[in-house]
Amino acid sequence: MATSNPFEWQLFDGQKWSTICNDIFIESHYCQPGATGITINTSMGSLYIDFDAMTVSGPRANLSIRRNMFLSHNQKQEVGWYYKDNHRWCEYGSQGLSGNTSSITSDSIEQQYIQNPNGSVQFSAGHMNYTVDFTAMTQTNMYTLMMRKVRRRPKFNSTVTVNSSLPIPTMASPIHLPNTSTECIWEFMGDEGIWTEFQKPGCSLDSADIERLYQQNPQSQVSFIAGRQNYTLYLNGMYQINNRYGTKRVVRRIAGNQQINGQYSQVRWQFKDMDGFWKNYNKGGYRGYCSVSSEDIEAQYQQNPAGTMNFRAGRFNYDLNFSDMTQTNLSTYTVRDVRRL
Known part of the structure; x- marks a missing residue:
């Protein structure tokens, strides 16, 4: 890392990644919720960085941009969640133009986002109820159906120490x-x-x-x-x-x-076959070819114990539901019990 800052912006010129000099200006601009991008002057000419898409455009093709973070094990960067209230961006938990304050804060939204970035979270402000959709990055009024843009941006040079006695939500x-x-x-x-x-x-x-x-x-x-x-x-x-x-x-x-070593290999996943016997998920084979092993399933389960995953066995595709502990054949809709040992 070229500086003592916890962040580092790098540019890919089609052959190698290089650190961008004086990237503190990019970082400070990026941390502003209303900033859509920034233009920087480099040896390759004038380049425009799109903060929402995290892309870079300029006179050359195959350009890419990335932002690295360097934090100690007990640190995390503070993140702000913002919605566009008419003509300005407001952080959740602060008072909007209507005078109402949302019942949810950036920290609580971030926790929900980390748990399920494809999901959503509901909250109230005044007498209205709202939903924030993480995939669409929008906020919807559940009564009027009015939608507003939402943005997630880090707070400039703001890191917090995580209590080492508590698990970091990953x-x-x-x-x-x-x-x-x-x-x-x-x-x-x-x-x-x-x-x-x-x-x-x-x-x-x-x-x-x-x-x-x-x-x-x-x-x-x-x-x-x-x-x-x-x-x-x-x-x-x-x-x-x-x-x-x-x-x-x-x-x-x-x-x-x-x-793969450690925790995942110690767990077995099985399904109850048509003959009534429990059988292991074994990756590979010929007629009974399966695209996943117990280790693969356990890795997905650790990521989201309430989620699902798709896999292939033979000529059929299946959906494995961790909440119901069942697998469903997506062609015949046959459902079989699943267990974790």
Whole structure:
């Protein structure tokens, strides 16, 4: 990290990531809820950074932008949630133009967002009830159906110390492996429950990039691009979030070709087959091919015990519901019991 600040803005020129000089000006602008972007002058010419989409445009193609965070294990950055009240952005918990104060604050919204970035939260202000949709980043009046824009921005150079006796609200705990000279592989849970490695050129980060950031600070956050989508990777929680849609996927770190180590491998997931016997989820095979293992299911379960996940077995696709502990064949709608041992 080039400065003592907890943040670092970097620019990808199509070949390598470079730290942007005097990025404190970008950070201070980014932390203003009303700022849509900023224009900076670089050796590549004038570039425009779009804060909502987290993209950069300029005279050259293949440009990308990312924001890294470097915090100690007992620190977190304060985040503000804002809605556009007519012509100005107001933080939740403060008094709006109508004179009413919302019954919810930025901290409480952030906690709900971390638990489920695809969800929503309801609150009241005056005699009205509202819903904040995290995916659409909108606020809706439940009576008049009026919608307002919502933004989530960090507060400038504002970090708080987390009580070490209390758990930090993350969806999954980091998988700590012993430091060895073996090259580490970073993977995310892809479609149909299949672990997929971070690789270039489809992704702006690969395993080596992520491992380097992880060694610098296991609590950091990093923005990256895959395809046409922008994501944030939370190393302290071992998950990534699609910045546009709010989709969250679990991430894991493994050493070389070793099997995933620790807590996930000690749990077995089983389904009750048509013959009445409990059978393990086994990845691979031929006629009974399954796209997930017990470790894969446990990783998703740790991320959201009330959620669901999709997988494939043979020629059928299934939905596994953690709340009901059932699996449903999405073609025949056959439902079978599931258990966790």
